[in-house]
Amino acid sequence: MEVGVRRDRGVMRRLRLDFLKYTTVLQVSVANNLAYMLEIFFRSLMVVVLVFILSQLWKVTFALHREKILSGFSINTMIWYLIAGESIALSLPALTQRIDQEVRSGQLAYLLVRPCSYVLYNFAQYLGERLVRWSMNCLVGAGLALLVAGWPPFGWQGLLAWPLVSLLAMSIDFVAYFSIGLLAFWIEETQPFSFMFSRLTLVLGGVLAPLEIFPEPVRSIALALPFGAILYGPARTLVHFELDRFCQLLLQQVSMLVVGCAILFMIYQVALRRVNINGG
Structure with missing residues (x-):
């Protein structure tokens, strides 16, 4: 009995230390990015440019249709929806390029000997960078939306649910782009795959x-594909919160993460064997 208790305590202690380790990596990543707030601010101005252009297009569309509501969206709701979607889309760091470069340069072999998981270390680093960018995009975008569209149409339910589904969307992005980056073990250039995935996600x-x-x-095909869980789902949850659709989105996102993590694990294990075979 005592042996089992000691073993359980040892496991819990290791899990706690691992949690603190990656939390520290996350904090350092946030601090490093906060040191360049001016650069992040100017980069977030792209949200202003894109949303302003799209908002003008949608104002013309509403005027031509002589409607105040299109498919359940008013012009006010549409602009806030665009802000929510673009804030996530434009906060993506250059993850694939970094992983690609580490694999092709051989630096990966040195990074693997560190006393931490290469995947989890990159996830913590990626999440810290992306949270800072996402927060700045949200602040800048909200300022624009208040000027162009007025007070937001969403309630407290959508406001509380939005960070959770946005975090899950960012995690799905990490799994996808990290897996694409690992393809550098087999192909010379991974950027075409990254470009294709990003454009499919946007469209x-x-x-x-x-x-x-x-x-x-096109609507039925897009709803059936997983890309909507990354941008459309979180943005719609913010401006049009519905409990049943929120639960469906959570189930879809969690399912995508489970399947994506399984694929990432298989690719990573095969890649590690290639490192060992090549003397890494």
Whole structure:
């Protein structure tokens, strides 16, 4: 009995130390990015440019249709939706390029000997960088939306649920782009795959317009694909919170993370064997 208790305590202690280790990496990543707030601020101005252009296009669209509501979205709701979607889309760091470079340069072999998981270390570093960018995008975008569209239309339920689904969306992005970066073990250039995934996410993820506005059969195809869980789902949750759709989104995001992590683990294990075979 005492042996089992000691073993359980040892496991809990290791888990606690691992948690503190990666939390520290996250904090350092946040601190490093906060040191360059001016650069991050100017980069976030891209949200202003894109949302301003899109908002003008949507104002013309509403005027031409002579409607105040299109597929459940008013012009006010549409602008806040665009802010929410673009804030996530434009906060993505250059993760694939970094992983690609570490693999191709051989630096990965040296990074693997550190007393921490290479994947979790990169996730903590990525999350710290992305949270700072996302927060700045949200602040700048909210200022623009208040000037252009007025007070936000969402309630406290959407405001509370939005950070959770946005965090899950960022985690899905990490799994996808990290897996693409590891493909550098087999192919010379991974950027075409990264570019393809990002464009599919932008077009079919609903960042330019809610998926309800898409014509059939594009709407049904986009809703069936997983890209909507990254941008459309979180943005719609903020401006149009519905409990049943929120639960469906959570289930979709968690399922994507489980499947994505399993694929990432398989790619990573095969990649590690290639490092060992090549004398890394």
